[in-house]
Amino acid sequence: MTIFDAFTLLGGLALFLYGMNLMGSSLEKLAGSKLKTILGNMTSNPFKGFLLGLAVTALLQSSSATTVMVVGFVNSGLMTLTQATGVIMGANLGTSVTSWLLSTTGISSEGTGFFLTLIKPSTFTPILAFVGMLLFCFSKRQKRANVGSIILGFAVLMFGMEFMSNAVLGLRDNPSFTGALTLFSNPLLGVAVGAILTAIIQSSSASVGILQALTVTGRVTYATAVPIIMGQNIGTCISAMISSIGASKNAKRAAVVHLSFNVIATLILLPAYYLITTLVELPIIRTAADPIGIAVVHTGFKLIALLILMPCSRLLEKLACRLVPDSKNSAEVQLLDERLMTVPAAAIERCNTVALTMAETAVLSLKKSIGTVGSFSEREADEIREEENEVDVYEDKLGTYLVRLSSQDLPENASIEVNKLLHMIGDFERISDHAVNILESAEEIHGKKLFFSSEAKAELDVMFHAVEEILDLSLEAFKKNDLTLAVRVEPLEQVVDNLKDALKTRHILRLQKQECTIEMGFVLSDLLTNLERVADHCSNIACCLIEISHDSMDMHEYLKELKESNRFDFNASYEYFKSKYAI
Numbered sequence: 001m002t003i004f005d006a007f008t009l010l011g012g013l014a015l016f017l018y019g020m021n022l023m024g025s026s027l028e029k030l031a032g033s034k035l036k037t038i039l040g041n042m043t044s045n046p047f048k049g050f051l052l053g054l055a056v057t058a059l060l061q062s063s064s065a066t067t068v069m070v071v072g073f074v075n076s077g078l079m080t081l082t083q084a085t086g087v088i089m090g091a092n093l094g095t096s097v098t099s100w101l102l103s104t105t106g107i108s109s110e111g112t113g114f115f116l117t118l119i120k121p122s123t124f125t126p127i128l129a130f131v132g133m134l135l136f137c138f139s140k141r142q143k144r145a146n147v148g149s150i151i152l153g154f155a156v157l158m159f160g161m162e163f164m165s166n167a168v169l170g171l172r173d174n175p176s177f178t179g180a181l182t183l184f185s186n187p188l189l190g191v192a193v194g195a196i197l198t199a200i201i202q203s204s205s206a207s208v209g210i211l212q213a214l215t216v217t218g219r220v221t222y223a224t225a226v227p228i229i230m231g232q233n234i235g236t237c238i239s240a241m242i243s244s245i246g247a248s249k250n251a252k253r254a255a256v257v258h259l260s261f262n263v264i265a266t267l268i269l270l271p272a273y274y275l276i277t278t279l280v281e282l283p284i285i286r287t288a289a290d291p292i293g294i295a296v297v298h299t300g301f302k303l304i305a306l307l308i309l310m311p312c313s314r315l316l317e318k319l320a321c322r323l324v325p326d327s328k329n330s331a332e333v334q335l336l337d338e339r340l341m342t343v344p345a346a347a348i349e350r351c352n353t354v355a356l357t358m359a360e361t362a363v364l365s366l367k368k369s370i371g372t373v374g375s376f377s378e379r380e381a382d383e384i385r386e387e388e389n390e391v392d393v394y395e396d397k398l399g400t401y402l403v404r405l406s407s408q409d410l411p412e413n414a415s416i417e418v419n420k421l422l423h424m425i426g427d428f429e430r431i432s433d434h435a436v437n438i439l440e441s442a443e444e445i446h447g448k449k450l451f452f453s454s455e456a457k458a459e460l461d462v463m464f465h466a467v468e469e470i471l472d473l474s475l476e477a478f479k480k481n482d483l484t485l486a487v488r489v490e491p492l493e494q495v496v497d498n499l500k501d502a503l504k505t506r507h508i509l510r511l512q513k514q515e516c517t518i519e520m521g522f523v524l525s526d527l528l529t530n531l532e533r534v535a536d537h538c539s540n541i542a543c544c545l546i547e548i549s550h551d552s553m554d555m556h557e558y559l560k561e562l563k564e565s566n567r568f569d570f571n572a573s574y575e576y577f578k579s580k581y582a583i
Helices: 003-030 032-040 046-060 063-075 081-094 096-106 114-118 121-138 142-173 175-184 187-201 204-217 222-235 238-243 249-279 291-323 338-342 344-374 378-406 412-447 454-480 489-512 518-549 555-564 568-580
Strands: none
Touching: 003 142, 003 204, 046 063, 046 081, 063 081, 063 204, 063 238, 063 249, 063 338, 063 344, 081 096, 081 249, 081 291, 096 142, 096 204, 096 291, 121 142, 142 204, 187 204, 187 222, 187 249, 204 222, 204 291, 222 249, 222 291, 238 249, 249 291, 338 344, 344 378, 344 412, 344 454, 378 412, 412 518, 454 489, 454 518, 489 518, 489 568
């Protein structure tokens, strides 16, 4: 091999790895919302988990990416170890898709029909590259641009494969190269080489592609390829093992399940393979392999391993629990896991789950604080303050995580979702703050033994019920992303504003008649101000949902337009709530 060939080989490898990365990331962007749905359907059923792992890995073109994501799910408490085991087994098979795509490089145009010539990469890749470039550069729609990026990634991957194949052609008559390959036919050395190479580049698909490229020399026999392929399946586990460092014990166990699956499969199948070839003469193992043959061996190994080990999934879990035993100092489940950022759709799904928990905690806390005004309890006071601290933690961690997520190259729908959450978590955090403010007013009433007049109490109860309804409407609208609920929030917010003004006016009239004290008036004013601001934050949440659906985030302009308009839907809702909460 000349220096020029060596440079061509390195350049081909660079193009190959970049093309694989570009194709996988573009596929993930295009299928982001679908991937989100798939991830939302996680199940403890091992077979469905297997299908999930198979689908996601085929999409991402990387079992390493899938297993790292699984470790993140388990570490976040989003997936159990049982669910993870099924997904990991599916991921092991899903990664074989790439080897079949690359096997088309082994098609020779000599002596073949027109159709086979057409499907040879050297024939269609340049056309694909041109089509992908047109879509990527000139499409205004994000989906088409993503399709163009996928096509470009595949074309670059195939160009890289061709470059590598051409660069190693000169090695076919090189005695040193032939001697080295003879060494790799040693089963232990072949497994070690396959594992080390895959661990370095952290992709079994890429290392199988390199092996397929080497077959063009005609010197790679099946006897050489089989142990290397088995080693490649062990080496791909390195990404999950690294990602599990510092994670919870169950996340570590998920990574161990991945490693033990491939190690045990190799320990069973490698001796069985050599026992069979020793007892039975199989001339094919001494013949030169081709890219399609490598794909067959790669997929065959995975299918046989699944047939043997899938029924033993529970035993793999028990083995992982033995290797990673429980300990008092084991890491706890993380709220948001950095590993999920490798797949933004999964990270956003987790953020939505955490944001919903935060929202429910804030709303529950506010309702509890309203209850303490009429019936104060030290236990509930402690719960409200504890919940407010929890919401603060949620807001801090979610905000930091979402900002980091927004700095990535996200598809348009994912970027909108991130912006929506960033806007809303601040409003939910402020609602929990107002819960503490209302609690403090309740503590003052209880501590100073103050009492509302029966008339003031009845009026305040109306205000309480109105605020509780606007909280429920906003929470349900956020939870279900329901615009029909969201549009009902603003009319009710207007009613709450009017109630605040009316209650203050009525209190002043009672003061003039000496039916109420000034001290109680200060407490009432604080309560009304906090309740009115809670309604404002509910309005912000609902308007954010509506405006995002209209591709805009100018909430102030929207509110102005809504209040100044005479649209029937707003007026009808306003009149309904005005009648319902009349005093």
